[in-house]
Amino acid sequence: MNHIDSIDATTASHRKPLRMIGVGLIVAAVAVSASACGGSSSGATDTPAATTAAPVAKTVNIDMIGKIDAETGAVGTFTGKEHWPAMAPSDVTFAKGDTVVLTIKEYDDMMSALPAGSPYNDVKGGTMTVDGVATTTVPNSMLSHTFSIPELGLNVPLVKAPEGKFSTTVFTFKVDKAGTYTWRCFTPCGGDPKGMGGSMATKGWMQGNVVVS
Numbered sequence: 001m002n003h004i005d006s007i008d009a010t011t012a013s014h015r016k017p018l019r020m021i022g023v024g025l026i027v028a029a030v031a032v033s034a035s036a037c038g039g040s041s042s043g044a045t046d047t048p049a050a051t052t053a054a055p056v057a058k059t060v061n062i063d064m065i066g067k068i069d070a071e072t073g074a075v076g077t078f079t080g081k082e083h084w085p086a087m088a089p090s091d092v093t094f095a096k097g098d099t100v101v102l103t104i105k106e107y108d109d110m111m112s113a114l115p116a117g118s119p120y121n122d123v124k125g126g127t128m129t130v131d132g133v134a135t136t137t138v139p140n141s142m143l144s145h146t147f148s149i150p151e152l153g154l155n156v157p158l159v160k161a162p163e164g165k166f167s168t169t170v171f172t173f174k175v176d177k178a179g180t181y182t183w184r185c186f187t188p189c190g191g192d193p194k195g196m197g198g199s200m201a202t203k204g205w206m207q208g209n210v211v212v213s
């Protein structure tokens with residue numbers, strides 16, 4: 001008796017949840033087709049399931065190299081153009097909501113100081129490490145360039161390289177607003193007397209596009 005009872009109980013307890021799952025699936029299907037109607041009335045052809053699914057955290061790794069304007073050096077790390085330092089690639093693309101891990105290898109060992117009172121010594125809009133050490137600000141005595149997107153409140157001050165080597169900056173951040181933005185360097189590293197011309201004023205050198213899709 002006891003043995004049979006326990007088999008019955010097991011069978012019953014298996015069936016009940018199965019039925020409940022079946023009901024749950026039907027409800028879910030109705031909800032999806034309802035939102036599909038809403039989608040089609042606004043002309044959108046996107047799959048509703050894709051837009052209503054829980055966001056999946058995605059990590060995007062972007063590598064940039066800070067090139068310098070020396071005449072000689074390792075292939076790919078020097079522009080060979082005096083007073084024309086560059087960051088390459090100058091255009092970066094990622095999706096809104098992505099966790100972006102931006103790694104910048106800075107080869108420039110020249111210090112380039114910001115004017116007194118400049119807000120661009122401080123890290124803003126994310127977290128930063130320099131050669132593995134958490135860093136929140138870079139004093140002028142250590143500063144070479146900046147990777148800044150003022151429109152998004154992002155600022156990455158770049159530590160100058162040890163002579164003949166490079167420093168590695170890793171900046172982790174997220175942007176929740178799609179759009180096309182401009183990053184630029186704010187240290188006076190360009191060619192004119194004020195250091196703001198040439199590479200500083202030219203996309204592909206000390207500024208570039210940031211496309212958030």
Ligand SMILES: [Cu+2]
Pocket residue numbers: 085144145146185186187188189190206
């Ligand atoms: Cu610069």
